[in-house]
Amino acid sequence: MKIAIVKTATLTALVSSLTMLGAVAHADTAPALPTFPAVSGPLTTNAKPFSFDAGPVGNVFVTGVVSGVVQAQSNPVAGVASSQTDISNAQVFINKTDGLIQFAGQFGSYSLPALGVPYLKAEKIPQATYGVFSQGYVKIVPSDSFNVMVGKLPTLIGDEYTFSFENMNIQRGLLWGQEPAVSRGIQANYTTGPVAVSVSFNDGYYSNKYDTVSLAATYTLDSSNIFVFSGSGHTGGKSDVSTFATSPYLNNGQIYNLIYTHTTGPWTFQPYLQYNTVPDLTSLGLSTKETSTTGAAVLASYKFNDNVSLPVRAEYIRSSGNATDGSANLLGYGAGSKAWSLTVTPTYQYKIFFARAELSYVGVDSAAFGKNADKKNQVTGLLETGFMF
Numbered sequence: 001m002k003i004a005i006v007k008t009a010t011l012t013a014l015v016s017s018l019t020m021l022g023a024v025a026h027a028d029t030a031p032a033l034p035t036f037p038a039v040s041g042p043l044t045t046n047a048k049p050f051s052f053d054a055g056p057v058g059n060v061f062v063t064g065v066v067s068g069v070v071q072a073q074s075n076p077v078a079g080v081a082s083s084q085t086d087i088s089n090a091q092v093f094i095n096k097t098d099g100l101i102q103f104a105g106q107f108g109s110y111s112l113p114a115l116g117v118p119y120l121k122a123e124k125i126p127q128a129t130y131g132v133f134s135q136g137y138v139k140i141v142p143s144d145s146f147n148v149m150v151g152k153l154p155t156l157i158g159d160e161y162t163f164s165f166e167n168m169n170i171q172r173g174l175l176w177g178q179e180p181a182v183s184r185g186i187q188a189n190y191t192t193g194p195v196a197v198s199v200s201f202n203d204g205y206y207s208n209k210y211d212t213v214s215l216a217a218t219y220t221l222d223s224s225n226i227f228v229f230s231g232s233g234h235t236g237g238k239s240d241v242s243t244f245a246t247s248p249y250l251n252n253g254q255i256y257n258l259i260y261t262h263t264t265g266p267w268t269f270q271p272y273l274q275y276n277t278v279p280d281l282t283s284l285g286l287s288t289k290e291t292s293t294t295g296a297a298v299l300a301s302y303k304f305n306d307n308v309s310l311p312v313r314a315e316y317i318r319s320s321g322n323a324t325d326g327s328a329n330l331l332g333y334g335a336g337s338k339a340w341s342l343t344v345t346p347t348y349q350y351k352i353f354f355a356r357a358e359l360s361y362v363g364v365d366s367a368a369f370g371k372n373a374d375k376k377n378q379v380t381g382l383l384e385t386g387f388m389f
Contacts, residue, residue: 034061034095036104037135038154039166041268042301042309042347043354046388058099064092065165067354067386069111071119074379075369080118086111087122088164088384091134105136110163114172115341116362116378117332128244130182130206134162137187149187155180156187156198156216157232159259159272159299168301168311169345170358170384175274175295175315178330179255180205180232181245183212194220204234205251206243211236212251228259240284248286249328253278270299274317278328288326291335293319307350313343333368355385 031051039045049063069088076082091108109132111122126132130152137151154161158179164170185202196218204212214232221227233254242248255276262269277292295317303309321327322336329335340363347356362378369375 031059031061031096031098034063034093034097034104036095037093037106037163037166038161040161040168042168042303042311043165043349043388046352050389054096058096061095061097062092063095063389064108065089065386065388066091067165067384069113069164069170069382069384071113071380071382073119073381075375075377076371077118077369077373078371084119084121086119088113088170089386090122091163100141102139102141103137104139106134107132108134110134112162112172113164113170113382114177115174115343115360115380116339116364117177130162130245135182145191147189149189150185152182152184153187153200153202155183155232156200156214157230157255158257158274159270159297164384165386165388168299169313169343169360170356170382171343171360171380173297173313173315173343174317174331174339174341174362175272175297177332178250178274178276178293178295178317180212180214180250182206183214184208185210185212196220204232204239205247206245207239207241207251209236209239209241211239224263226261228261229257230259231256238279238281238283248284249278249281249291249330250276252281252284266303268301268303272297272299276330278330281328287328289321289328291319291321291328291330293317293330307348309347311345311347313345314341316340331364333364334366337368338365339363352387352389353385354388355383358382358384 049061051059051061054060067089070085072083088111094105096102109122109126111125135152137149139147139149141147160167160172160176162181183202185200187198187200189198198216200214202212203210212234216230219227234252239251253276257272257274259272274295280290282288297315299313301309301311318338319330319336323334327335331337331339343360345356345358360380364376367374367376369378
């Protein structure tokens, strides 16, 4: 089953399908196929997923993904190997998609390959980030236009999902590095005509402090054109939480996106803009000046036939300030730095089997790569293959 292509934390995959899900909850028909976790394409989920009757709970779907990745990289930073082999996904998903009470859960191991940062293997990533239960929620569906979700929620921000199989490219992009990925909290979703809105109260960048409000609004002009605005902001006092998954800079800030999706024939285009701002964090012993990043990206994919596609991504992002004025190092390449990237990911899928290659380039305006941090670029090649059952 191919899921609609707009991320915005799933307004298209989660919220745009709410009408269908709500209708199923109150109709005497077979349960809707699962839409969690969302997949933006060109990979597609199993069109005939396994399901079983769980008695009083009702029909439950069990799906999943198993995949491995081989990576080679130029100019790795000190302590990181130039090539690695790993499990990129070993995950199982459960979904109940009908009735007043529904639920979804994502369980297993994963890695989170991303541009311009060291690769950390799947044996370490879950414990450092979102655990072996990485996402999941209970959903109350009182009507065909409104529902409420509580749990570990996919973010409402950005145009790329968290896990490799969900995206056009294997590695997440530079703009993704500024975005929250998974947040714990509560989210309300409402649709009316061409408009879908989600509002969430959550813990931001997985801080376990509930002081962030997120919003995403989608307008579907027609079957070929979709517009999205999303934003998220910290609302409490300064938060000093700092973990591998929680940046104290980003967790105290605000982030906004404008995303447009256009489909025509075999082409899909997704340009988007991103802006985030972080306040003066002198009280936490961090940055002494408000700092922001501005970024732009274009994701595109051409489908040659039912099995072969070619996604590409181009990005540019810059941070305000400089190395001496107290600005935060939001990009990881130094305060006031700039970075750009180009990624190409030829993809093949036959039924539940998939294989894809990827070549990416990241450039920065100041030396940041290499064992001595004296290189300004990094090239990465990957092969990923597996099954979406």
